[in-house]
Amino acid sequence: MLQLGVAEPMRECEYSQISTRSSTPMETPYKKRTPKKRKWQAFPGRNKFYCNGRIMMARQTGVFYLTLVLILITSGLFFTFDCPFLSVQLTPAIPVIGGVLFVFVLGTLFRTSFSDPGVLPRATPDEAADLERQIDVANGSSSGYRPPPRTKEVVINGQTVKLKYCFTCKIFRPPRASHCSLCDNCVERFDHHCPWVGNCVGKRNYRFFYMFILSLSFLTIFIFAFVITHVILRSHRQGFLNALKDTPASVLEVVVCFFSVWSIVGLSGFHTYLISSNQTTNEDIKGSWSSKRGKDNYNPYSHGNIFTNCCAALCGPLPPSLIDRRGFVQSDTPQPTPPTNGITMYGSTQSQSHMAAATPLMQSEPVILTDEASLPGRTLLGGPCSGALPLGGQPTPPTSTPNLSCDNGMLPTRNDHSEAHHHHHTDGVHHHFLTPEEAPSPPGMLPCGSPLGHSHTLQGFYNPASQDSLHEDSVRGLVKLSSV
């Protein structure tokens, strides 16, 4: 039995319809439009952006500057104090090779540090709601407490891999992806978070990272070797202590290089092993594919031979960034991050799913009203309409903000559900981005806020007077349906 309390929200809508036009920050027809935000400004993760979104780094960049300073100072000293002597005494190729290595090191360092490692954008509210629904169906319960960690199993090349659900990003992580707690992002093919480069190392910048440590190893060894050569050559002439007095910088260089060589060369060796076996640091540390776990445990991502694995990691296609940092935030696309215009529609995720129940209500109308218009052969009385009946009990008074009542007229918000949903999330992960006040504006908002240049027909859509009759008709329609 349907509840016909839909009339209530109608009246609210009627009044607020007017205020919507003038008070919405999103739609300001007579005021000058505020400049559009770029997506990096609304990015939910803990990253820092520079150069208007072109550069992306982690929050803590102190160690990166240390790395940069060490490289610059050591190389600088080398070129200033050692190279003149060596180029004269030995060959001018030394500073040239040194120079090439230095440029390569810096280039790869910047590329690793400044690029997007392969961050997965968070799920839009619709997707999150859809996944939640599927999970609830699978679990058979939807209670207030946090359910056990959600996993999905998938078989890849004969190995069973578990895909975990990320509570922050609201997605099932693809295989090999991991959530970086420092940057608060899910990163594809997550290797590790490297403080030395001030960024995560993932799918998109792994090759640059590898090139960086490899070239840095060569540079370090190069500088170390030639500084020692320099000191030795000088000592032949002047004696050891005098030589050191003449080139004090060399001492500093040797010390820095000595300590760096062990760590950097070691790291390069380790990553060469990882690349040749197509594993990530994360997987290696956890021993995901080690034979110790079981006889049948093997790496399903490996291409079989070392050469192919190396080629794939270093020369394979470079996927583009999925986060589109320099794009503009579209007011109509569902954004995971909330615009700060005080829209209380946290329950949008739920309302979206209930919209699913609501929309068939709409689809049933033509059956009664537009009988002369032949529908494209399809019956709308099938699946979608059967979902309409649970709409009973849905209508609740719309939430306070005027914006909402616009679509509340059509699709009542589930306030009570939105509270439960909020609790459901706040117990969970840190750094949760949604509160009832900061809820993402659902796509349903949009027509209210759409530019005036939009067609009259759509404005007619929200004419409160017509909505009354619309609902009456739709109710009639459902009654007819139920009698069928």
Place this chain on the structure above:
Amino acid sequence: EISAPWTFHNLQELRHSASLANKVFLQRDYSDGTTCRFQTKFPSELESRIERPLFEDTVKRLNIYYAEAEKMGGQSYLEGCLACATAYLIFLCMETRYEKVLKKIGRYIQEQNEKIYAPRGLLITDPIERGMRVVSLQLLLLLCVCVCERETDKEKHKDR
């Protein structure tokens, strides 16, 4: 034929009006590893909207395009080595093969929407806009807007 007061000349406009729609999501299929593929299982919500072969054809074609983008062969290796040799500066003037294929996919989706999906009241969203997680299909409420238009006309007539 439905005499809609407006037509789908502008798919962007359609997207605006599609905001109250129900959505169906096609999730990724990871059975082949981390390569980009979408599940071709026909969602039950679409049963009344579109014929199965058309739908499956679209998804399969998308999967083929993505496989092409991620294919590791001679051309991609050459591109990778050349890029490395030029310190990746070459990408300032040239776009990667992946990007080229993504543009092709964008055009394909646009074309499919115009020819097949929009007339059936569906709209496919390019997966790149959803972080390659899902292919989102919006079920549109076209007919109800049509109805509203008639209603407002009726109201106007009543008032006079």
